[in-house]
Amino acid sequence: MRVALLALAAFGLAGAQMGMSGEEEEMLEELGVTGTPMGRKNQEPKAPAVKSDLPYIRCEVCRRAVELAYAHAKDKLDKRFKHKAKRRNEFTQFEGEAEIQEFIEKVCVVDKPDGPGEWIRRTDLISDGDKLVLYDTGAAGHCERECRTIEQACDEVVDAADTDFSEALYEGAKQGLDLEKVQRMVCNRSAKVCKTKPPPLSPDRIDYPFRAMTDDEKHMADMMANLKSSGMGGTMYRREDLMKGMDGLTAKFGEMTGIDPEADSDGLAEGVGEEA
Numbered sequence: 001m002r003v004a005l006l007a008l009a010a011f012g013l014a015g016a017q018m019g020m021s022g023e024e025e026e027m028l029e030e031l032g033v034t035g036t037p038m039g040r041k042n043q044e045p046k047a048p049a050v051k052s053d054l055p056y057i058r059c060e061v062c063r064r065a066v067e068l069a070y071a072h073a074k075d076k077l078d079k080r081f082k083h084k085a086k087r088r089n090e091f092t093q094f095e096g097e098a099e100i101q102e103f104i105e106k107v108c109v110v111d112k113p114d115g116p117g118e119w120i121r122r123t124d125l126i127s128d129g130d131k132l133v134l135y136d137t138g139a140a141g142h143c144e145r146e147c148r149t150i151e152q153a154c155d156e157v158v159d160a161a162d163t164d165f166s167e168a169l170y171e172g173a174k175q176g177l178d179l180e181k182v183q184r185m186v187c188n189r190s191a192k193v194c195k196t197k198p199p200p201l202s203p204d205r206i207d208y209p210f211r212a213m214t215d216d217e218k219h220m221a222d223m224m225a226n227l228k229s230s231g232m233g234g235t236m237y238r239r240e241d242l243m244k245g246m247d248g249l250t251a252k253f254g255e256m257t258g259i260d261p262e263a264d265s266d267g268l269a270e271g272v273g274e275e276a
């Protein structure tokens with residue numbers, strides 16, 4: 001108990017803590033300290049995609065993904081092609097392709113903060129007459145059903161276009177082709193999602209309103225996504241809550257542990273050393 005208490009004190013002084021054991025979390029809960037679940041723990045399940053919306057958006061999602069990826073590819077390759085004009089080097093050429101490939105692999109990834117797939121979080125699906133269109137709200141939203149629908153459509157078109165996607169971007173950048181032409185190569189010809197028009201959209205289609213995130217929510221979501229990708233999880237506690245729990249603990253076990261509740265952080269840190 002003493003070790004746990006001291007560890008708790010050290011973390012409490014540092015602010016937030018992660019990676020506490022389940023037992024320690026339970027102990028805090030008993031003391032009335034509540035924390036925020038982080039990373040993989042207690043994650044809300046993903047909202048399901050709206051399958052009936054998919055046929056209406058695949059073409060536009062494809063064209064949008066190509067637009068983003070082509071801008072990135074041109075940016076990366078312009079330098080390389082100029083470089084190559086001076087020194088013929090197969091290796092730099094290959095490297096450029098790998099970079100394009102990497103961008104394409106991430107262009108549909110919603111849960112990576114500020115990554116290539118961030119556009120999906122900003123996009124709302126709205127009906128425009130008998131069509132369903134993508135609307136860029138300019139702000140990140142909660143990733144609910146429409147967001148997951150766009151994500152799925154995006155995955156599907158990237159899978160369908162396969163290696164043609166990166167090749168089209170590479171050739172497009174090399175030959176200085178218009179975006180429209182590259183979109184046609186990828187979406188009309190390879191993924192084949194723009195060849196036929198979808199049927200008219202039903203006026204009864206259910207719309208899921210876009211919910212923008214507040215700065216705090218965005219910050220928290222980004223932090224959780226980063227923790228998750230780094231393999232960390234656990235519960236995060238506010239310093240004040242931890243200190244409250246500390247008071248409870250020292251009142252309860254003060255005599256047993258011999259800890260002076262008034263002791264400063266240096267004293268506690270020394271205690272940890274002795275214990276270990």
Ligand SMILES: *[C@@H]1O[C@H](CO)[C@@H](O)[C@H](O)[C@H]1NC(C)=O
Binds near residue numbers: 059184188194195
């Ligand atoms: C490619 O798809 C776009 C979008 O649907 C369409 O406007 C265009 O006519 C198509 N181009 C060809 C050559 O099929």
